[in-house]
Amino acid sequence: MNLDDRSNKILEELISNPSITSKDMEKKYDLTRRQLGYSFDKINDWLISKNLPAIERTRQGHFIIDQSLFTKLNMDHTVESADMDILSEKQRVYMIVMMLLSNDELSLNHFTSELDVSKNTVLSDLKRAQDYVGEYDLTIRYSRKLGYVIEGKEFLIRKLLIHVTYKFLEMNNGASRLRNLAAIHENEIIELNKRIAKVENKLNLKFTDEKIDTMPYTLTLVLRRIKKGQKVSSFYIKYEELSDTKEYLATEEILYDIEDIPMEERLFITLHLLTTNVHWSGYLTEQTIPNLMQALDDMLRLFEKRACIFLQDKEQLLNKLLLHVNPAYYRIKYQLTEINHVQDSVSKEFMALHHLVQKSTKPLEELIGMKIPESETTYLTMLIGGWLTRQGDSIQEKVKAIVVCPKGVSVSRLMFSELRELFPEFVFLDSLSVREFQGYTLDYDIVFSPTFLETDKKLFMANSFLEREEKHRLRKQVMMELHGYIPFDINVEDLISIVKNHASVNDEQELSKELLRYINRDDTAAVKTKQVRNPIINLSDLITPETITLKQSVPSWEAAIQTASKPLIENGYIEQEYVNAMVNHYDKDPYIVIGPNIAIPHAAPDEGVNEVSMSLLVLAEGVNYTEDYSINLVIVIAAVDKKQHLKALMQLMKLAGSEEDRNAVIQAGSVDEIWNIIKSYSKE
Known part of the structure; x- marks a missing residue:
């Protein structure tokens, strides 16, 4: 993220004159208390993103600044001159896109004249502009009749318009440039600002300053497009969800004297209000979006578990998150989120934190029904990161571990879960295959793996399944290696x-x-x-003579799953839905092969499992699973949770690791022979 001009000036003032008070600052820069407060929050967000200490403000209006900021910011922080008129490459692209969005019949000469650059430069910039609008599934096309135009769905053009207006106003003298470029009269902006102020009162909230600055320009350009007949389709917007909101009534306040605005467009402007970030809200409650507060609470609990951190004053943090996520809910649902790349927004130090936040957003995804985009996860990371800084915690100070297991997803997850319980003070980032490990980009301190890996970090060899004595030995080894002591002698x-x-x-x-x-x-x-x-279930409790099937061959992998599942369906342990899910998902989980000639197809518990169960299909002639494997032993696993079947799975893995017993099962002439081998692996 970048600081705007006002925030930049305030930060420079604080560094050069730390004894200045809030009132002096307001007077010097002609700011309201609210404007200063907003810029101050933005400065602290920026400092946190750079892994720098936030600036505190006392009730008396004084500022407490960490000593390290004076050195760091004097070295790194430079303020762009407000008089600088030379446009950067990116800014020229924004200029071109804005010209295309707000003007008709544009030729190459229009661009060269406005940008004051050569035709070759404009042609290069047009290619970059095409790449930029291409991210919104739009294209720039030229015709002799119309000149240069942007083509694509109007909803996506509006999304681009909202984003480029924001970027435009970040530029030096951006507002005056935009008014000149789009022929916007200042009176139009003043009138819309008055109406937006009434909307704030009606909704009992305060939009963020950057949104207040942007909204009148966005609305002006949107209304112009409507008058030209460039209207959005009703396909994207659900009338029932938006028409009952206070924002819909506020839209009527904005458009009360503007004729011929279709219902779809009123809903679009309502959506724009709903997706606009707010600085403060007096009416926002968890009833505004049902179950949102619960989803946020569940997300924070997941984060605490993954990050090995206890969040203090969680109620305050939840309210702060609610303020941000309420508009984000509509942005995500209607695909109005900004397109950006997390690498550009989050510093290297925050990448691990961002990763952990990202892995904790499942409750939100389930509520909204869509994946949380990178840009929204970035904001969540900033909010949670700022909270951790405030309470004096840091992910950077914790030992970060990864688990690399070549034996398939199920085994890898089990190993990950056991190690996380064994080392609760470590942050476990990921469970990876060897191929995933080779391209892994996050920073980590140690690796656990059952196989040797080329790495410059500390590698600890650990079996996929750890017995009690192995756990004690591994914990001693790791603690001695990392800290030089064994943490068991507690006074x-x-x-x-x-x-x-x-x-x-x-x-x-x-x-x-x-x-x-x-x-x-x-x-x-x-x-x-x-x-x-919760009694431990052994392998012999699940794979019984009734759930073992012997066949010479089957024609396909799908047929193998259907045949192996038959005893479980007949006993009511699973539904046909579960079998269908295994068939549909098999190509998405190539790691279900856990050893030579043996595979464990499975699906999620909520896809048709009634009771924890397993079945075994033995094929004398192997069936092809993808092009890489021939499978003779197919074990269907139906789990109801993450724990009940784990003991049986561990025993199955030991069997899979024995070439002699594995071949004995494949070559067995009867169910009893197989049953005896299964029982031998089921002893406590």
Whole structure:
């Protein structure tokens, strides 16, 4: 992100004159309290994006500035001259696009005259402009009759118009340039500003300053296109969802004296209001969009788990997120989000945080029904990153780990889950195949893998399935390697002293007993307790003689899945829907092959699973799975959650790793022979 001119000047003033007060700043730069507050928030967002400490403002209007900012900003931060009139390459592209959006019958001469550059430069810029509008699925076309025009769906042209207007007004003297370029009278802007101010009062909110600056120009250009007959299609906009909103009534306030505005266009302007960022809102509640607050809360819980961080004052953060995500909901749903690349918006230090936020947005995606775009995830990252900075936490300070497993997605996820439980203080970024690892771009500290990998980071070899003793050994090895100590010798008195420094202790003796019980707990007792709550299911409990099928051959992979699933359908464990899902998804999950001649097709629990179950199809003649594998053993796995089937899956993996027993199953002459081998792997 970049700072606008006003925020730039304020930041420069703070660095050169840190003793200045808010009132002095307002007077010096002719700002309202709200304008200064908005610029101050923007400055802090920019500082956080550069991994720099935010500036604090006291209630008395003074500023607290970290000493490191004076050195860092004097070295790196330069303010563009307000008098600089030379346009950059990008700015010339914005000029060309704006000319195309607001004028007719444009020739090459119009561009050379307006931009004051040669024809060759304009032709090069037109190619860049084509690339730019191409991101919106639009094209620039030239004809002798019409000159240069932008062609494509009007809804997408409006999306481009909104974005390029914002970019245009970021330029030096952008507002006056835009008025001259599009022949917009200042009175038009003044009148629309008055109407927007009434809208703010009607909706009991305050739009952000940049949106207040942009909105009258956007609306002016949109209304012009409507008058020219360039109208949006009703296909994109749901009348029922928008017509009952307060924003629809506010649209009537803006258009009360403008005739011949079709219903679709009124809905589009309503949508523009709904998607506009707000700085403050007095009526925004979780009822505005049902279940939005719950989705945000679920997202933060996922983030806390992935990032190994506890978020303080979560209610305040949720309200701040609600303020941003409410308009983002409509932007995402109606595909009005900005097109940008996260690499341009998030600093290298924030890439890991961005990745963890991105992996936590599933509750929002399920609510909206669409994937969250990069630009919106970037804003979420900035908000959450700022909150972490405020509470003194940093992802950068934590050990970041990845898991690389060549044995397929199911095994890889299981290994990832076990290691995350074994090292709760580490941030586990991803579970990867070897090929994915070779092209991995995020910064990490350590790698866990069952196979040797070429890496300059610390590599810890670990089996795909860890027994209890292996877990103890691995934890000791990793902690000794990273920190030079084994973190098992814990002094209870030291712990109590630390607790007393930060909290009141009502009963020190009872606390000491509880801590001792926890530190010296019997792991085997914990396992027994867990067994009572959720009994461990062995491989022989799921693959039984009734769920084993022997056949000479099948004609296709689809037929193999259908045949293997038959016993589970007959017993009511799964529905046909689950079988269809396995057939449809097989090419999307090439890692279901877990060993030579053996594969474990499966789908999601919500795609037709009634009860945790497994079945085994043994084929004397292998069936082709893609071009790479011939499969003799097909084990259908139907899971109801992420835990119940894990013990059986671990036992199955051990069987898959034994060439002798694997071949014995393939060559078995009866179900009983196979059943005996299955039972041998099911002993505790």
